[in-house]
Amino acid sequence: MNKSKDFLRRVVEEDLKSGKYQEVVTRFPPEPNGFPHIGHAKSIAINFGIAKDYNGHCNLRMDDTNPTTEDTKFVEALKDAVEWLGFKWDKDVYFTSDYFQKLYDYAIKLIKMEKAYIDSLNEDKIREYRGTVTTAGKRSQYANRTVEENLDLFKRMKNGEFKEGEHILRAKIDMSSPNMKMRDPLLYRIRHAHHFRAGDNWAIYPMYDFAHPLSDYIEGITHSICTLEFENNRDIYNWLLDTLELEPPRPYQYEFARLNISYTVMSKRKLLELVESGDINGWDDPRMPTIAGLRRRGYTPESILNFCDQIGVAKANSIVDVAQLEYSIRDDLNTKVPRVMSVLEPLKVTIENYEGEESITASYYPHDVPKEGSRELPFSKEIYINRDDFSENPPKGYYRLTPNQPVRLRYAYIISCKEIIKDNNGEIIEIIAEYYPNSKSGEDKSDIKVKSAIQWVEAKSAKEIEVRVYDRLFKNENPQGVEDLNPNSLKIIKNALIEPAVIEQKPDTRFQFEREGYFYADPIDYTDKKPTFNKIVSLKDSWAKKKKRSQNKPQPQPKKIQIDGEVVPMSRKEEELFNKYTKELKLNSEVANTLARDKRLSFFYKEALKEFNSPITIANIVTNEVTRELKQKNINELKFTPKDIAKLVQMIDNETISTKIAKQVYEEMAKNGVNPIEIVESKDLKQISDPNIILPIINDIISKNPENVEKYKNGNKKLFGFFVGQVLKATKGKGNPKVVNELVSKRLK
Numbered sequence: 001m002n003k004s005k006d007f008l009r010r011v012v013e014e015d016l017k018s019g020k021y022q023e024v025v026t027r028f029p030p031e032p033n034g035f036p037h038i039g040h041a042k043s044i045a046i047n048f049g050i051a052k053d054y055n056g057h058c059n060l061r062m063d064d065t066n067p068t069t070e071d072t073k074f075v076e077a078l079k080d081a082v083e084w085l086g087f088k089w090d091k092d093v094y095f096t097s098d099y100f101q102k103l104y105d106y107a108i109k110l111i112k113m114e115k116a117y118i119d120s121l122n123e124d125k126i127r128e129y130r131g132t133v134t135t136a137g138k139r140s141q142y143a144n145r146t147v148e149e150n151l152d153l154f155k156r157m158k159n160g161e162f163k164e165g166e167h168i169l170r171a172k173i174d175m176s177s178p179n180m181k182m183r184d185p186l187l188y189r190i191r192h193a194h195h196f197r198a199g200d201n202w203a204i205y206p207m208y209d210f211a212h213p214l215s216d217y218i219e220g221i222t223h224s225i226c227t228l229e230f231e232n233n234r235d236i237y238n239w240l241l242d243t244l245e246l247e248p249p250r251p252y253q254y255e256f257a258r259l260n261i262s263y264t265v266m267s268k269r270k271l272l273e274l275v276e277s278g279d280i281n282g283w284d285d286p287r288m289p290t291i292a293g294l295r296r297r298g299y300t301p302e303s304i305l306n307f308c309d310q311i312g313v314a315k316a317n318s319i320v321d322v323a324q325l326e327y328s329i330r331d332d333l334n335t336k337v338p339r340v341m342s343v344l345e346p347l348k349v350t351i352e353n354y355e356g357e358e359s360i361t362a363s364y365y366p367h368d369v370p371k372e373g374s375r376e377l378p379f380s381k382e383i384y385i386n387r388d389d390f391s392e393n394p395p396k397g398y399y400r401l402t403p404n405q406p407v408r409l410r411y412a413y414i415i416s417c418k419e420i421i422k423d424n425n426g427e428i429i430e431i432i433a434e435y436y437p438n439s440k441s442g443e444d445k446s447d448i449k450v451k452s453a454i455q456w457v458e459a460k461s462a463k464e465i466e467v468r469v470y471d472r473l474f475k476n477e478n479p480q481g482v483e484d485l486n487p488n489s490l491k492i493i494k495n496a497l498i499e500p501a502v503i504e505q506k507p508d509t510r511f512q513f514e515r516e517g518y519f520y521a522d523p524i525d526y527t528d529k530k531p532t533f534n535k536i537v538s539l540k541d542s543w544a545k546k547k548k549r550s551q552n553k554p555q556p557q558p559k560k561i562q563i564d565g566e567v568v569p570m571s572r573k574e575e576e577l578f579n580k581y582t583k584e585l586k587l588n589s590e591v592a593n594t595l596a597r598d599k600r601l602s603f604f605y606k607e608a609l610k611e612f613n614s615p616i617t618i619a620n621i622v623t624n625e626v627t628r629e630l631k632q633k634n635i636n637e638l639k640f641t642p643k644d645i646a647k648l649v650q651m652i653d654n655e656t657i658s659t660k661i662a663k664q665v666y667e668e669m670a671k672n673g674v675n676p677i678e679i680v681e682s683k684d685l686k687q688i689s690d691p692n693i694i695l696p697i698i699n700d701i702i703s704k705n706p707e708n709v710e711k712y713k714n715g716n717k718k719l720f721g722f723f724v725g726q727v728l729k730a731t732k733g734k735g736n737p738k739v740v741n742e743l744v745s746k747r748l749k
Helices: 007-018 038-053 072-084 096-112 123-129 147-158 208-219 234-243 268-277 291-297 301-311 322-334 542-550 572-584 589-597 599-611 615-630 642-653 659-672 676-682 691-704 706-713 719-730 737-747
Strands: 025-028 057-062 116-119 168-171 186-190 204-206 223-227 252-256 346-351 358-363 374-379 382-386 407-409 414-422 428-435 456-458 463-470 490-498 510-513 517-521 532-537
Touching: 007 038, 007 223, 007 252, 025 038, 025 208, 025 223, 038 057, 038 072, 038 223, 038 291, 038 301, 057 072, 057 096, 057 208, 072 291, 096 116, 096 147, 096 168, 096 186, 096 204, 096 208, 116 147, 147 186, 147 204, 168 234, 186 208, 204 208, 208 223, 208 234, 234 252, 268 719, 291 532, 301 322, 322 517, 322 532, 346 490, 374 456, 572 589, 589 599, 589 615, 599 615, 599 642, 615 642, 615 659, 642 659, 642 676, 659 676, 691 706, 691 719, 691 737, 706 719, 719 737
Parallel strands: 025 057, 223 252, 346 428, 463 532
Antiparallel strands: 116 168, 168 186, 186 204, 346 382, 358 374, 382 456, 407 414, 414 428, 463 490, 510 517, 517 532
C-alpha cells in the first residue's frame, strides 16, 4: 500500500507542516475485557505505524472503566499482542484508572459551570426522554437541581451511598440535537464492584465518552484514531474539550473503517460467548480470530501486518474476504519454510525386492534453488504412503499408484504394485510392491514413464504425530454467533507419520507438509512423546473450489471489496436508507450497508417491518438468511414471504422459540414454504422457560457429573458452558438459554 495516499497520514502530514503539533502522539486504547483479535491488529498497525512513520510515539492505554468485565489476564494478552506484532509503546503502559481523580475533578468543574447535572430518572425513562431521530428529546426535571445539590449528590455517589442506577451524572448539552449522542450524554454511573487496579476506592466510574477525550488530553495525544462506530461520538469529544477550556494543544478524533472479515465474528461479546459455551477451547483456540489464536495456529506477525497493509485504511465499512488473510500467510511462508514429507493416513508398503537400507539426500527447498538446506531421508523395504495415494479401482485421471500403474516415490525410486493385502472386512492393510533399481530420482536410467510422485516415510524412522486440521470456524459468510458454527472446523488425526528430520528442528519452525499445507508445532500441547502439529492453512483456497463445485447456476457479480481506501460510493437514495437504518432503526453499519445497497433486500426488509416492528432482528435474518436465497432466486421465487419472516421474528422476540430453533424453522420454511407458526406447533418446538421443567434436568446432569462440579467450584469456570450445553442438549435445543444460564449459575453456587 502506498502510505502517502492513506487519508490518516495525509492529515498527520498537514498538521506537522502547519505547525499544529511539534510531535505526533497516538494511542491504542483497548478495553481489557477480552483477548485482542485481528481487528485490533489493524488498529495496532495504524496507531503504532503512524507514530513510527513520523518519528513520534504511541501510548498503550487500557480503557479500564468497567470493573465488572475487566481482568489482568486481558491486560497481559493485549501487551503480548502488541509486542508480538513488533511494536513498542512509549514508556509504561497507561491506564484510564490512573486518571480517575483527574477525571473526577473535571466532572466537578462541569457541574460548577452548570454543564452537568445528577439525573435520577431510571434507565427506561432516560431512553424515553431521549426522543427519536425525528422528534426532539425531553430534558429530565432533575436538570434543574442547583450546583450545590449536584455537587453533594456526586460526592455521595463517589462515596458509595446510593444503589446502582439510582443516580447518574449527565452533561447538559441539547435535548433537540440531531445527533442523538449529544442529547445530555451520560458521564458517570454507579458501580459497586472491585476494580482490579483501583480496588474499592471508587463507587462511580466514568463512561467512555467522558474518559476517552480527557485521557487523550492528559497524555498529550495529537491524533485520536477510532473506528467508524464512534463517528457520532466525535461531537461529545469536541464538546468536552472545548467546554472545559483546556489549554492547547488538544487532540482531535479521526475515524477509519473497522475490519470485518467473512466467515468471522469480531464482537468481543460473541467471542466471549464462544469461550464460555465450551464450543471452542479458550481464547487461544487456533480457530479463533484472536491474535493468540492466530499465533497458536502458526500465523506470523509479518503475515498479519502485510494483510493489514493490503486492505488499506478506508472511510467506509465493507467486508474483506477471509481468503485474503489466508493468502497473506501462504505468501509469507511460501519462500520461508522447509518442505518435508508426511503421511496423514498411513498405508504400509513392503518393497519385496529391496534389501538393506540407504540414506537419500533431499532439499528442504526443491523449488528455490539458491536457497540452501537439505536432510537425509532413511529408506528401506518397509515404508508408508498416504492411503489416498493408492486406488484399487482408480477413477479417470488418477495418476498415483494402482494395480496397473507405477508411481515415483518422491526423491526416491519408482515402484509398482504386485499384491494387495486386505483384512477380514475387505479393508486394504498393505501393498506388496517392487522397485526399479535404476529409477532413482536424479539418476533415472529406466524407460518407465510415471505421471506423479507421492509422499512416503520409512517405517522404522518415521515419527508418529498428532495433526490438527483446522477449517473455518463458521459455515456462513456473515455469521451471527454460536448457531452458525461449522461442525467440521476441527479434525484430529491421531496416528499420522512424519519424516524424522522434522522432530529435530527448533520448536518454532513452520513446515510445508508437501501436498497437504503449512503446519506449525503447537506451542502448548507439543511434547517429545507426542508431537502435535496445527495446520495453518492449505496450499490453495479449498473453499473457493467447494463453492465452485456446489454452484451450477450462473453466478451473481462478485462483491466489490474495499481495498486501499477505495469503496464503491452509495447513490443518494442508498445514503438516505443507510442513514435511516443506522440513526433511526439503530442497525449496525455493516447490516445497514448491506440492506441499503440492495434494492431487493431493502424492499423485503421494509415489507417485513410493516408486519412486525423488530428492526434489528428482522435485519439480521434478512441480511444473513434471505440474502443467500436471493443470490440464486428472485423474490417471487422464494417459498416464504416478508410476512412469514415477521411471524418468525415475533416468535423469537416473545421467546416462543430460541434463535437456534428459529434457524431450524427458517430452513424448513425456505425449503417447503410452510407457515412458521405451523412448523413450531406441529414439531413441538416451543421454547421451554418453565423452571419447574428445567431444574430437574439440571439436577440430573449435576448428579451425573460430580467431577466436573468439583472442578468448576475449584475455579475452572470454563465448565459452566459444559453444563449449559448439556441442559440444552437434554431439552433438544428447546431450553430458554437465558433461563438455563440463570438456573445453572444458581445451582452451581
